[in-house]
Amino acid sequence: MKKILIIEDDKTIIEGLEDTFSFHDFQVFTAVSGSEGIRLFKEKKPRLVILDIMLPGIDGFEVCKKIKSIDPGIPVIMLTAKSQESDKLLGFELGADDYVTKPFSIKVLVARVKAVLKRSAGKSLKEKTITLGAVEINLKSFTIKKGGTEHALSPKEAEILTLLLDNPEEVIDRDRIIDEVWGDEYYPSPRTIDNFILKLRTKIEKDPRNPEHILTVHGAGYKFKTNSS
Amino acid sequence: MKKILIIEDDKTIIEGLEDTFSFHDFQVFTAVSGSEGIRLFKEKKPRLVILDIMLPGIDGFEVCKKIKSIDPGIPVIMLTAKSQESDKLLGFELGADDYVTKPFSIKVLVARVKAVLKRSAGKSLKEKTITLGAVEINLKSFTIKKGGTEHALSPKEAEILTLLLDNPEEVIDRDRIIDEVWGDEYYPSPRTIDNFILKLRTKIEKDPRNPEHILTVHGAGYKFKTNSS
DNA sequence: TAAGTTTGTCATAAAATTGTCACCGGCGGG
DNA sequence: CCCGCCGGTGACAATTTTATGACAAACTTA
Numbered sequence: 001m002k003k004i005l006i007i008e009d010d011k012t013i014i015e016g017l018e019d020t021f022s023f024h025d026f027q028v029f030t031a032v033s034g035s036e037g038i039r040l041f042k043e044k045k046p047r048l049v050i051l052d053i054m055l056p057g058i059d060g061f062e063v064c065k066k067i068k069s070i071d072p073g074i075p076v077i078m079l080t081a082k083s084q085e086s087d088k089l090l091g092f093e094l095g096a097d098d099y100v101t102k103p104f105s106i107k108v109l110v111a112r113v114k115a116v117l118k119r120s121a122g123k124s125l126k127e128k129t130i131t132l133g134a135v136e137i138n139l140k141s142f143t144i145k146k147g148g149t150e151h152a153l154s155p156k157e158a159e160i161l162t163l164l165l166d167n168p169e170e171v172i173d174r175d176r177i178i179d180e181v182w183g184d185e186y187y188p189s190p191r192t193i194d195n196f197i198l199k200l201r202t203k204i205e206k207d208p209r210n211p212e213h214i215l216t217v218h219g220a221g222y223k224f225k226t227n228s229s
Numbered sequence: 230m231k232k233i234l235i236i237e238d239d240k241t242i243i244e245g246l247e248d249t250f251s252f253h254d255f256q257v258f259t260a261v262s263g264s265e266g267i268r269l270f271k272e273k274k275p276r277l278v279i280l281d282i283m284l285p286g287i288d289g290f291e292v293c294k295k296i297k298s299i300d301p302g303i304p305v306i307m308l309t310a311k312s313q314e315s316d317k318l319l320g321f322e323l324g325a326d327d328y329v330t331k332p333f334s335i336k337v338l339v340a341r342v343k344a345v346l347k348r349s350a351g352k353s354l355k356e357k358t359i360t361l362g363a364v365e366i367n368l369k370s371f372t373i374k375k376g377g378t379e380h381a382l383s384p385k386e387a388e389i390l391t392l393l394l395d396n397p398e399e400v401i402d403r404d405r406i407i408d409e410v411w412g413d414e415y416y417p418s419p420r421t422i423d424n425f426i427l428k429l430r431t432k433i434e435k436d437p438r439n440p441e442h443i444l445t446v447h448g449a450g451y452k453f454k455t456n457s458s
Numbered sequence: 459t460a461a462g463t464t465t466g467t468c469a470t471a472a473a474a475t476t477g478t479c480a481c482c483g484g485c486g487g488g
Numbered sequence: 489c490c491c492g493c494c495g496g497t498g499a500c501a502a503t504t505t506t507a508t509g510a511c512a513a514a515c516t517t518a
Binding site for chain 1: 398399400404408446447448449452
């Protein structure tokens with residue numbers, strides 16, 4: 001579940017956006033001021049920020065600058081009432097990734113968000129197929145080929161696998177998996193995660209009982225190893 | 230050299246566009262009225278049309294309709310002074326492929342033109358017939374031959390099938406299907422899509438209950454497989 | 459090595475998604 | 489004007505995925 005943060009002081013707009021983006025399977029956090037926004041940003045670590053320029057207290061440009069200094073890679077979409085080019089330019093200079101002028105159509109905004117996310121995740125693994133010896137992982141087609149047979153991945157399986165693959169050699173603890181795959185308002189039982197790992201192993205590993213790629217780090221989490229050497 | 234046709238009554242704009250697109254290696258034809266535009270369209274057979282909505286005589290919408298009736302595949306980009314959603318909607322309904330609001334930046338327009346051309350070039354599948362074992366798909370004539378019998382495709386069926394065919398092996402989720410086939414503005418019920426898939430399957434698959442080509446990826450979308458191995 | 463945790467595995471329950479079919483309204487052709 | 493096709497919906501069944509609990513196995517630590 002993708003997390004996004006909306007910083008906007010108009011409650012009406014917030015409400016509408018919250019509904020819409022929830023509907024489109026985003027987990028939405030909202031802030032009505034710049035400082036709250038920055039706090040939430042640090043706390044929730046969203047994948048994208050929608051940011052109004054006109055804010056009480058710190059203005060949107062400052063917030064953008066601050067956010068970008070925390071994580072330069074995070075996509076930011078600016079909202080503004082003025083359609084003036086100068087603002088737009090300033091926004092882009094400060095690192096905004098896209099720009100939407102009020103009044104905007106919700107549909108357009110959703111489309112932009114998706115586009116920006118896609119762009120920022122562009123070079124991600126989803127484009128490629130990963131080959132590990134006799135195993136071929138293709139996230140784009142939700143598919144794993146092992147030996148001669150092809151296994152299908154379910155959405156959750158794919159998400160977990162993507163997370164592991166995105167951070168090879170790095171230990172990912174359960175909290176992180178839960179946070180990134182389920183979002184932080186849901187707490188599946190610990191067994192749930194084991195089960196997905198189990199299923200992934202039967203699909204990826206030659207000998208699921210002796211995994212070579214999806215390794216358990218007892219007491220800490222799981223880790224993905226690319227070279228089985 | 231790609232031919233484009235610009236239909237626009239403002240001479241200043243025409244001049245600017247002509248320069249710019251020439252510079253970008255397009256061969257440009259221009260018309261200052263709808264009827265002249267349609268005549269030139271038939272005569273020059275351009276790859277893309279840039280069309281102002283406000284025209285003396287026949288208005289842009291009519292011209293668009295006419296052009297699309299001559300060649301439904303031709304990309305049309307609409308220009309307008311009004312940024313009103315309603316106009317946009319009408320434009321899209323009549324088959325405009327993109328929409329640019331005056332005053333526009335030339336850069337943006339060029340980018341749009343290239344994007345639209347790229348998109349429509351991808352549809353070159355439409356030229357070919359695809360053969361899958363005993364099944365023959367002909368997007369150009371909206372026709373599928375399975376065994377001895379020939380099935381006709383409805384427009385929507387064809388659009389969905391084209392989308393799948395354009396991205397073989399790739400999982401296309403429902404949102405994407407909706408975006409690309411219905412557009413941003415409309416949300417059909419989930420059942421609607423199932424139904425089209427159902428209809429496509431009865432036309433393509435040998436055993437519609439056990440599809441070999443149009444596969445469901447539960448929770449994620451649909452996927453087209455070419456080789457039924 | 460034994461106790462205490464953490465993880466693996468399996469069966470099974472719960473939830474979500476998709477398949478299928480019947481049916482409605484609009485539109486164009488005969 | 490009637491009929492049939494197309495696009496669209498709703499109800500319900502079928503299927504698949506997700507979640508959980510019980511218990512075995514493995515690991516840590518003392």
